[in-house]
Amino acid sequence: MTVKSSNITAVPHRVEREERWRANGHKGGVLWFTGLSGSGKTTLAFELEQKLFAKGYQVYVLDGDNVRHGLSGDLGFSPEDRIENIRRIGEVAALFAEAGYLVISAFISPYRDDRRLARQATDEGFHEVYLSANLATCEGRDAKGLYAKAHAGEIPDFTGVSAPYEAPEQADLEIDTGKLSVDESMALLHDYVAKAFHLSGDG
Ligand SMILES: Nc1ncnc2c1ncn2[C@@H]1O[C@H](COP(=O)(O)OP(=O)(O)OP(=O)(O)O)[C@@H](O)[C@H]1O
Numbered sequence: 001m002t003v004k005s006s007n008i009t010a011v012p013h014r015v016e017r018e019e020r021w022r023a024n025g026h027k028g029g030v031l032w033f034t035g036l037s038g039s040g041k042t043t044l045a046f047e048l049e050q051k052l053f054a055k056g057y058q059v060y061v062l063d064g065d066n067v068r069h070g071l072s073g074d075l076g077f078s079p080e081d082r083i084e085n086i087r088r089i090g091e092v093a094a095l096f097a098e099a100g101y102l103v104i105s106a107f108i109s110p111y112r113d114d115r116r117l118a119r120q121a122t123d124e125g126f127h128e129v130y131l132s133a134n135l136a137t138c139e140g141r142d143a144k145g146l147y148a149k150a151h152a153g154e155i156p157d158f159t160g161v162s163a164p165y166e167a168p169e170q171a172d173l174e175i176d177t178g179k180l181s182v183d184e185s186m187a188l189l190h191d192y193v194a195k196a197f198h199l200s201g202d203g
């Protein structure tokens, strides 16, 4: 992105990225969940956070609804505000990852371009995870009653109903949470993390 300020100079850290990784016993990076409302992002993110934390991981979830209370409290759901919301989260996730954390982000993040920018912010440690339950499944669940409200015209710009969702073309991991159970989905995530965040050279 274009940076507005002038007269700014980046200062290098004296702790190397790999030193942080060694101290934590795993690489830092971002597991970026994307999928429709009701596809299971929050369910799987917090379950995975708890499991990985118990195994000693430095792990933290950034979740849609929580972030909208603080960091993005000034934003709505118009296309421009969604872009800015994901831009902020992408940058925050990148900072956490640089600090050595395994970040799990749980946002619908409906636009491909926004996810590409988030990937660029973190670079090589970014993993896109597509929770691909289809619209009919998610509407059928309607855990928060939001689809019913969206169909009644009470929520404008609702993804899948009155706003687009651009599915990933090449996700690093796809889990059809419409077909698999929470436990089966967790097993796939767990295997993926064990490989992708494994420190080489530690056996
Ligand atoms: N394989 C699965 N993975 C995750 N959730 C599942 C799965 N199978 C069924 N579910 C159910 O689907 C619902 C998913 O709701 P959840 O709030 O996690 O979705 P979300 O993607 O975070 O939605 P939103 O974008 O509105 O925050 C839960 O009720 C969960 O129990």
Ligand SMILES: [Mg+2]
Pocket (backbone or CB within 6 Å): 041, 042, 043, 063, 064, 065, 106
């Ligand atoms: Mg959620």
